[in-house]
Amino acid sequence: AAGTSTDTSTGASRPAAAAVTVTVLEPHLMRDGRMPEVRYLGVPADAALTALLGPGWRAPGQELEFRALDGFVSRIPVERFAQHRAWLVHARADGRPFQVDNHLQGERQVPLGPFYLVWDNRASKALQAEGGALWPYQVASVSVGPSSTRALLPDGLAARYADAADLARTHCLSCHRIRGYGGDKMPLDLDVVVRGYDAAAWQRWLLAPAAVRPGTTMPALAEGMSADERAAIAQRLYDYLRALPPR
Numbered sequence: 093a094a095g096t097s098t099d100t101s102t103g104a105s106r107p108a109a110a111a112v113t114v115t116v117l118e119p120h121l122m123r124d125g126r127m128p129e130v131r132y133l134g135v136p137a138d139a140a141l142t143a144l145l146g147p148g149w150r151a152p153g154q155e156l157e158f159r160a161l162d163g164f165v166s167r168i169p170v171e172r173f174a175q176h177r178a179w180l181v182h183a184r185a186d187g188r189p190f191q192v193d194n195h196l197q198g199e200r201q202v203p204l205g206p207f208y209l210v211w212d213n214r215a216s217k218a219l220q221a222e223g224g225a226l227w228p229y230q231v232a233s234v235s236v237g238p239s240s241t242r243a244l245l246p247d248g249l250a251a252r253y254a255d256a257a258d259l260a261r262t263h264c265l266s267c268h269r270i271r272g273y274g275g276d277k278m279p280l281d282l283d284v285v286v287r288g289y290d291a292a293a294w295q296r297w298l299l300a301p302a303a304v305r306p307g308t309t310m311p312a313l314a315e316g317m318s319a320d321e322r323a324a325i326a327q328r329l330y331d332y333l334r335a336l337p338p339r
Contacts, residue, residue, distance in 0.1 A: 109135040109143075113185045116210045119224035120194045120202075122315060127220065132210060134181030138173060141234065149236045150174075157235045158209060158228040165275035166209070166228035166266045167240060176219060177212040180231070192229070198302070198309055207231040221316040225262045240265075243273040247337055256332030259325055263313055271339065278310075286333040298326040 114134050117127040141149050141156070149156065150170055158166045182205060183190050190208075193200045208229040213219035241250070244257040260282075265274035269281045286294065296303070299322055301310040314322050 131185035132181035133183040134179040137178035140180045160230040163276035204229040223316045283336045
């Protein structure tokens, strides 16, 4: 199924599996490092993706692309779905509107439909620390294709920067791009943008964007992690982006 795409925006494409109630810690409602429990209705992602894309989506070395109505794109390695449970949800279990106040981006009453990918994070500190980076909402289409590793790690950079490319996939590429690869919400090529920053300015921007540019909707980097961990990720991203060869 590599390279295929399935539109999930219509009722006809909704998987036939019965909906179940899913309880998660909602990362988009995080305040002061704490996330409230929210209950949604949805189906296991594994079953939904097989219904939409066929069993071939699980083949190693592939990525799933979740494309949202607002241009947000989340590309997630298929291996992650073998490591953590996920669901595609379509409603709140308590009957309240299917929307969320995204505190980290300063947005209120953001619609979550047609579909929202959520993860079983209640017992996983690692998933909690990631926040909502890989929780795409307003999902309108899903496709599967080759891994982005080659695009993100040209010219033999894999040995030194493979971990940094993974960080970029998790924290940056849903909205931004690297070497033309990434999301469409804020399609800035970070490998170009980074040339205008020194390391200190880059840290300030990633760790506290609202303090640098009041009113920005860019969330602070990895707010579920400690200050030292966040600073280390920002520095690793800076070193990686500066190491990419100019185009």
